[in-house]
Amino acid sequence: MIQTTSEENYLKTIFHHAGLSNNAVTTNDIAASLGTKAASVTEMLKKLSAQKLIRYKKYNGVTLTDSGTKQALLIVRKHRLWEYFLVEKLKFSWDEIHEVAEQLEHIQSETLVERLDTFLEHPRFDPHGDPIPDKKGIIKKSDSQKLIDVTEKKEAIVNLVTDQPELLRYLSKIGISIGSKLKVIEKNSFDQSMLLLINGKSKVHISSSIANNISVQF
Amino acid sequence: MIQTTSEENYLKTIFHHAGLSNNAVTTNDIAASLGTKAASVTEMLKKLSAQKLIRYKKYNGVTLTDSGTKQALLIVRKHRLWEYFLVEKLKFSWDEIHEVAEQLEHIQSETLVERLDTFLEHPRFDPHGDPIPDKKGIIKKSDSQKLIDVTEKKEAIVNLVTDQPELLRYLSKIGISIGSKLKVIEKNSFDQSMLLLINGKSKVHISSSIANNISVQF
């Protein structure tokens, strides 16, 4: 079941809007994301529907079918593996990779993806911290990671904090608790300390020993 | 000066047919190589001509302009770098790489090519033994390589042999001399010994110490 680049982009966009709970996605949202017009979207939705990749009823938005979800996840897999490659091997910076990965994700070759995955030693998260689906399109349950291992720019939710009263007191003072949303703004490669944005509001600098005692999930 | 994938494929095909001496290439030859029809080729030739990538006069075949040649060489560069990557890093075999490299060569990103080149440590020859143009589109004069460094399946011409009478005697006995055409049939990764086809006729097995004392060019 081979798609054109355009079909793949539509599937991916629908997937990103629908989220894992596969909510219905509107024509306009898709058009806005892809920078196309609603009329073009309607046209493509008919094609995808004919291929049973989406469920489409006029004026009603779309949801992905199982088959469509799987296709989308495989594209996401490719995208994220290539991003990992670009950063880890080619030393691209975080903000240069998207455009290139957008192109690489459309290369058609199962063998290529699997060998790339092997070469990269089966990374589980891309450079943004997003999970990489496996070859069956399965995303491992977002189990937690230590904050210290979280990649720059990634948003995460505090999951668990090592039960040390002193630490807990300190964290609550700076506004971090279970459920707090953290965004890693900067990682200092010298001492592994981090600059965080907490709940989209306050910035805080924490040392590696603290980061090492906080677990987060995505 | 960005091309479509199709334009790039036409340029590359013209380049391959024209060779380094830039002979005129016919409409029919291009059509045959690309698996398209002559009428489609004519159409595309007009486009490329308008961009001054080729010199085109009706019924007269085409030649590449300097600008066209440079574009073509940059595509060839990308193709060969990716082939090298596929074989050396992803462990593709020699015969699986072409189709994938055909896709990868069209990824648009100068940065990507240059970082890939750096990552691969500036390889000078692709897995078929063909030279990789540099970022300016220049192919280094095909200077010689040690036979021992020649990649499997590649044909080469004997250039120079270390001046050791004993070696020379042995080589002449097995039919190798300056100007002999050698094809590397097999390289034994254990002891670096090689199985060679000499002048398209006889097969000979040589040890690494001998291969180390023979220079070849392509």
Place this chain on the structure above:
DNA sequence: ATATAAATTTAGGCAAACCTAAAAATAATA
């Protein structure tokens, strides 16, 4: 509940890159 606004779909077009069939130019041969 009805009028207005917003979202979606339909209808008709355009450009790229392909096609077939016919016409024109060039090449080959009696």
Place this chain on the structure above:
DNA sequence: TATTATTTTTAGGTTTGCCTAAATTTATAT
């Protein structure tokens, strides 16, 4: 040099994916 054969070009067509403008459906607000 005619005449045939081959190559190349031109003149319409097709498909994909996009567009605008108009029509239709759904949502919102008085």
